[in-house]
Amino acid sequence: MTELWNWRIDGAAPVEVYPALAEALGRVVMPLAVADPVRLPAYAVVCDVWEAPGVYGTMIDCYGVPERLRELPSIAALAKLLERNCLMRDDTLDAGRHLLVAPDGTIRPVHFDVVETDEGEVLSDQRLCTVAHPGCRGWSQCHRSQWGPDSVAPALAAA
Template sequence: MADMDPTGGLWNWAAASSLPADRVHGALAGALERTVGPLEANTGVLCDVYHVGGDFPTVIDVYLAPENIAEATAASAVAVRLGVEIILPDDSLDPGGFVLAAPDGSLTEVVLDEVETDAGPERRLRRDRPAA
């Protein structure tokens, strides 16, 4: 399962709904118990939110992510707060491998097809990852 160890730096997620940046920032701030703002803000955690096509149209890039919180845990808490599914890359070598954080807080390994467009990555055709 994706990144169950704490990491710092960049988190790249996508949400299964078109969400405004201020709503994403609020949910992330609540989950992390830290101030979150847009890239141009002078806050501890920076978050860029933009929209693309596909089944997960809201891309959420989190910069200066805290090192003491596991990414999958944070994504799960944000999914609960927003009431939408969020995907994050898993730790497999499969480029289509993701972890799905559901609005109920659960985490599931899934496979997505990803196409790079001028607007950003579009992800489609979600399916559960077959058991190994």
């Protein structure tokens, strides 16, 4: 079985993302636009990288990721290589809640305002997920996550 990963990066050009992805994953990375399923090496990961409006506007979709590759260490390696913050969806159903992975490997939950556009979701107004904010207190979805409000963890320890 294979996985699908959806990530965002804070301001990285697609041309610099592909080689960093290959290094972070330890695999050949094939851009979706040129990937030929007949000639695709068994160890390759197909990825699509594009620019969207808003903060964290560099979007990454990785298709067919082998399940033995772990997502948190992989995105942490990418953040470190690019020296940029990265985002991934968290384990709640809140469209505005993500995990922020910093270049130093720190992971923490954050919230954004989300607006749907013709070009996809646009994120704005980043804030930490903390019990100091009324939306993260009490019975919020934040408390149902393994990444509760105010949680901070290193990527490799959290994976």
